[in-house]
Structure formats: structure tokens, C-alpha cells
Amino acid sequence: MEAGKLTTMKEAVSRFVKDGDTVYLAGFTHMIPFAAGHEIMRQKRKDLTLARATPDIVYDQMIAAGCCKKVVFSYAGNPGVGSLRCFRRAFEKGLPNRIEIEEYSHFGMSGRLFAGATNMPFLPIRTNTGSDLPPQNPNIRTVKDPYTGDEISVVPPLKPDVAVVHVQRCDANGNSHVWGIIGEQKDTAFASKKVIVTAEEIVDESLIRSDPNRTLIPDFVVHAVVHEPWACHPSYVQGYYDRDNDFYMEWDEITKEHESTMRWMDEWVFGVEDRQQYVKKMTTEKILKLLPKAAYSSPVNYGSV
Amino acid sequence: MVDYSSSELMVVVAARELKDYESVLVGVGIPNLAANLAKKLQAPHLNMVYESGAVGSNPTRMPLSIGDPCLVTGAKSICSMYEQFAYYLQGGRIDVGFLGGAQIDKYGNINSTVIGGYKAPKVRLPGSGGACDIASNVKKIIVITPHEKRRFVEKVDFLTSPGFIEGKDKWRLLKLQGGGPYAVITNLGTLKFDDATGEMTVVSLHPGVTMEKVQENTPWKLKVADKLEQTQAPSEREIMALRALDPDRT
Numbered sequence: 001m002e003a004g005k006l007t008t009m010k011e012a013v014s015r016f017v018k019d020g021d022t023v024y025l026a027g028f029t030h031m032i033p034f035a036a037g038h039e040i041m042r043q044k045r046k047d048l049t050l051a052r053a054t055p056d057i058v059y060d061q062m063i064a065a066g067c068c069k070k071v072v073f074s075y076a077g078n079p080g081v082g083s084l085r086c087f088r089r090a091f092e093k094g095l096p097n098r099i100e101i102e103e104y105s106h107f108g109m110s111g112r113l114f115a116g117a118t119n120m121p122f123l124p125i126r127t128n129t130g131s132d133l134p135p136q137n138p139n140i141r142t143v144k145d146p147y148t149g150d151e152i153s154v155v156p157p158l159k160p161d162v163a164v165v166h167v168q169r170c171d172a173n174g175n176s177h178v179w180g181i182i183g184e185q186k187d188t189a190f191a192s193k194k195v196i197v198t199a200e201e202i203v204d205e206s207l208i209r210s211d212p213n214r215t216l217i218p219d220f221v222v223h224a225v226v227h228e229p230w231a232c233h234p235s236y237v238q239g240y241y242d243r244d245n246d247f248y249m250e251w252d253e254i255t256k257e258h259e260s261t262m263r264w265m266d267e268w269v270f271g272v273e274d275r276q277q278y279v280k281k282m283t284t285e286k287i288l289k290l291l292p293k294a295a296y297s298s299p300v301n302y303g304s305v
Numbered sequence: 306m307v308d309y310s311s312s313e314l315m316v317v318v319a320a321r322e323l324k325d326y327e328s329v330l331v332g333v334g335i336p337n338l339a340a341n342l343a344k345k346l347q348a349p350h351l352n353m354v355y356e357s358g359a360v361g362s363n364p365t366r367m368p369l370s371i372g373d374p375c376l377v378t379g380a381k382s383i384c385s386m387y388e389q390f391a392y393y394l395q396g397g398r399i400d401v402g403f404l405g406g407a408q409i410d411k412y413g414n415i416n417s418t419v420i421g422g423y424k425a426p427k428v429r430l431p432g433s434g435g436a437c438d439i440a441s442n443v444k445k446i447i448v449i450t451p452h453e454k455r456r457f458v459e460k461v462d463f464l465t466s467p468g469f470i471e472g473k474d475k476w477r478l479l480k481l482q483g484g485g486p487y488a489v490i491t492n493l494g495t496l497k498f499d500d501a502t503g504e505m506t507v508v509s510l511h512p513g514v515t516m517e518k519v520q521e522n523t524p525w526k527l528k529v530a531d532k533l534e535q536t537q538a539p540s541e542r543e544i545m546a547l548r549a550l551d552p553d554r555t
Contacts, residue, residue: 028357028386029372053386054434077431079370080333088429103418106356107390107438114387126395127438130467130479136423150480180377181357184386238374245369295378 413468
């Protein structure tokens with residue numbers, strides 16, 4: 001067991017995220033690691049290839065901050081709201097810089113991570129056939145099924161240089177309990193060369209071992225552990241705080257212009273030292289509004305003779 | 306007779322298409338309301354599945370996104386994103402999938418990627434998300450969309466999600482496991498697809514709507530079913546159940 005994985009966000013980003021890396025901040029709507037994204041912006045990382053099925057607001061911010069040279073994605077919208085305006089501004093107008101795109105469907109993206117995690121050469125998937133997407137993306141190819149002779153669409157493995165995965169709770173080595181929407185968290189962790197886990201709570205190893213089926217990510221794929229409560233706002237953490245749907249709608253207004261976006265960023269990203277200061281800036285009213293009602297699961301018996 | 310808006314009419318008509326015990330892949334907004342309404346009325350055992358991996362959800366409020374926490378509380382099961390697409394969709398476990406898009410054409414192909422060319426588009430849209438995967442694998446695709454000339458086009462600018470491509474003959478060659486487009490429900494009527502050719506065909510006109518009005522809002526000459534029906538107006542029971550689900554009338 002490696003010692004000393006527990007560290008700060010500043011240190012984790014500084015050690016593991018390099019200019020030019022392919023970065024995957026995991027989380028399908030749930031547990032999007034905004035705190036890590038903000039620290040990457042504060043440390044002014046450049047030329048990143050940002051991979052995520054749904055770039056969401058977090059990549060919209062990183063694109064506006066000039067961290068990104070390419071986005072690998074499957075749905076570049078603000079879910080339930082509309083466009084990701086910073087993504088579109090960079091792609092359509094080159095503001096603040098031109099970005100490349102590499103596009104898949106959701107099955108394509110999650111299949112790429114699965115192939116990366118399981119070290120497969122490629123993954124056949126029943127999609128893409130008949131779509132105009134494959135001609136635009138040379139990474140989406142076909143192979144002949146050796147059993148039936150039919151053509152089938154294949155996608156290549158995705159192996160990010162570094163991933164950030166947020167979890168509800170983990171121990172100091174990174175054994176992580178996750179519940180609620182588990183998205184592409186496990187596939188991303190196993191597919192990536194370096195993994196930073198950020199957690200709402202750091203708990204004793206015995207608590208993790210009391211419920212091993214809930215451990216989505218084991219310690220030996222984890223390189224750094226950061227205790228970071230409220231790391232995912234305006235996304236959410238099941239059982240800890242709800243999705244700030246109001247902010248998702250406000251983002252549409254904030255990002256109407258590059259300048260208005262940067263004013264928001266100057267206040268909420270560059271104007272704070274770390275996530276703790278960000279949370280301090282949030283109003284009590286907002287925090288209370290996001291606290292969920294309790295809905296506990298029944299305990300199970302893991303006993304043996 | 307009860308008053309209703311054109312969105313309420315679309316929700317009610319879509320809900321009627323869902324059968325008890327079917328599994329339906331639901332999006333947010335109108336499809337979510339339609340599925341929840343069907344569950345309250347004729348389909349209490351409807352299995353609502355979301356592409357975020359929530360299976361058998363029982364939301365007590367309207368979700369803004371398909372990954373909303375209210376879809377998790379009280380769900381039957383939660384699986385990973387890969388499992389959702391591999392086990393449920395590719396596994397052939399989903400009967401009905403709701404799709405939307407900026408454009409739909411006469412063979413039910415859907416565009417949610419770009420208006421204009423791909424490399425330098427007039428409008429860059431969000432892209433497929435799960436749409437292409439859903440269209441390729443569900444037994445029935447249902448599209449709910451306002452009936453407007455800019456949305457109904459003879460040929461989509463970009464084919465994100467396959468309908469019947471250029472007709473059923475071509476579509477059969479692709480050997481997709483899904484059943485293809487089943488219904489397009491608009492504010493003016495219901496359109497289904499010709500069994501032989503796969504061409505979109507008007508099968509029912511909503512109350513007060515003429516065939517001329519539907520044609521005026523469609524840029525190609527529409528095929529009309531031999532027996533063109535009149536959509537039954539929403540009943541008071543349907544509208545009351547819908548408003549109870551969505552008191553804010555989102």
C-alpha cells in the first residue's frame with residue numbers, strides 16, 4: 001500500500017495534471033468534480049484535451065478560461081436548458097481560442113471508456129450504422145464480424161492521462177463508496193493512467209469494508225485522495241446536496257458574452273483560493289435549499305460462519 | 306369539454322401510445338410527462354428507464370435533467386452508463402424510446418447535430434447524446450415535436466439518428482436491431498410510417514386541424530393514410546391527471 005495519498009486539491013492538480021494532457025472529469029450529471037476543474041483553471045493548465053460524454057458547465061468554464069485545445073464528447077448541451085455557449089463560441093468563433101472536436105454517441109463514449117478500462121483493442125457496438133457521424137470521425141470504424149460476416153461499428157479504447165472522480169466517501173487510500181447515478185465513474189477510473197479521487201467525506205477503512213458491494217473504485221487504481229466537501233456544486237451529490245437547477249439556468253444568461261462569462265469566473269473561480277472559499281461565498285439560503293430530505297437504505301447482512 | 310394547451314394535447318396523445326408493462330426510455334420535458342401520465346392512467350406498470358442509468362424511476366417532482374437526483378430516490382435499480390447502453394438498449398430490453406431533434410425528415414431520420422455543414426455549421430447543436438443509440442435499438446421510436454417548416458425537412462442536414470434512411474429497402478440492408486420510427490406526434494396531428502416504404506404518413510388530425518394546415522407546415526407533399534382519423538380530444542380525466550403531475554405547467 002502506498003502511503004500519503006491524502007493531499008490537497010492544489011497539490012493533486014499540480015502533481016498529476018500537466019499541460020497537453022487528456023483529462024476526464026467523470027460523472028454523468030451526478031458528482032461532476034467542479035472543484036478540480038476550478039483548480040485546473042487557477043493553475044492555468046493549457047492545451048488540454050477535455051474528454052467527457054457531457055462537457056456540461058464544467059468544461060464550458062474550462063474552455064472559456066483557455067485551458068482547452070480539443071473536446072472529446074457525445075452531448076455538448078446544457079441539459080434541460082439549451083446550448084453550452086462557451087463551447088459554441090470557441091468552436092464557431094475561436095473565442096478565446098479555436099477548439100477541435102471529436103464526437104461520438106453516448107454509447108460510443110461509454111464504450112470507449114469500457115474498452116480502455118478492460119484493455120480491449122476496440123469495442124463493437126450496435127449503433128452509428130446509418131448515421132452521418134462516422135464519416136466525420138475517422139476513429140469510428142467498422143469490422144467484419146468473424147462469425148456472421150456482417151459489418152459492425154467499432155470504437156477505440158479511451159485511456160485518459162488523468163481522471164478526477166468524485167465520490168460520497170472513501171478511506172485515506174481511496175477505496176471509494178459511491179451510490180446514486182454511477183455514470184462512467186468506474187470505467188473512467190480503470191481506464192485512466194492517473195486517478196484523483198475527491199470525496200465529500202474521508203472515513204475509516206473499516207466502514208468501507210463493512211459494505212464492500214458499495215465500493216466502486218478500489219484503492220490500487222487511485223493516486224491521490226482529496227477531502228473536498230461541496231466539490232460538485234452546481235452539480236450534485238446524492239444524499240449530500242441536490243442539483244442546483246437554478247444555476248444551470250442562470251449559466252445560460254451568464255455566458256451570453258465571453259466578457260460576462262469571465263466576470264463570473266473572476267469572482268467565483270479566480271477570485272477564490274479554493275473550494276472552501278467558494279462554499280463560504282454561497283448564501284445560507286442557497287445551501288439550505290439544496291440540502292436533501294433523508295431516504296436511507298435498509299442495512300444488509302454480510303456475515304459468514 | 307375541458308380547455309387544454311397544444312403542449313398538453315401532445316403529452317396526452319403521446320401517453321396514449323404507451324402500453325402497460327412496456328419499458329420506455331424517457332427524456333426530460335414532454336416525454337417525461339407523457340410517460341408519467343401513462344403510468345397514472347392505462348399503464349401503471351410502465352417501466353421508466355433513463356439514459357443516466359436510472360431504471361424504474363418514480364420521480365415525485367419534475368426532473369430538469371435526465372440525471373436528476375429525484376430519478377434515483379425510490380428507483381428499481383441504478384446501473385452504470387455503459388450498462389445502460391449495453392444491457393438495456395443493445396440487449397433489446399427497451400420497447401419505446403422518445404427522441405427529439407432540430408430536424409426530422411420524411412423517413413423519420415433525426416438531426417440533433419448541426420444546421421448547415423458539419424465542419425463550419427450555421428448552428429452547432431448538442432449532438433447525439435444517446436439518440437443514435439436509442440434510435441438504433443428500441444422497438445418503437447416516438448418523436449414529439451411542434452409542427453413547423455423549419456423542423457420538418459425533406460432531408461435532414463445531418464443524419465444523427467437513423468429513421469428509415471432513404472426508405473425501408475435501404476434501412477433493411479443496415480440490419481439495425483430496432484424497429485425504427487413509429488410515431489411523430491405534433492401539435493397538429495399524429496404521423497406514422499408506411500409499412501412498405503417507411504414514408505411518414507398522416508394518420509390522425511387533432512381537433513380543429515385541417516389536412517391543409519398540416520400540409521402548409523410541411524415542406525414536402527405529405528402522404529395521407531387511406532383512413533384519416535380524428536384525434537380524440539383530451540378528456541377531463543387525462544388533463545386533470547396531467548396537471549396534478551405538473552402543477553407548474555412546465
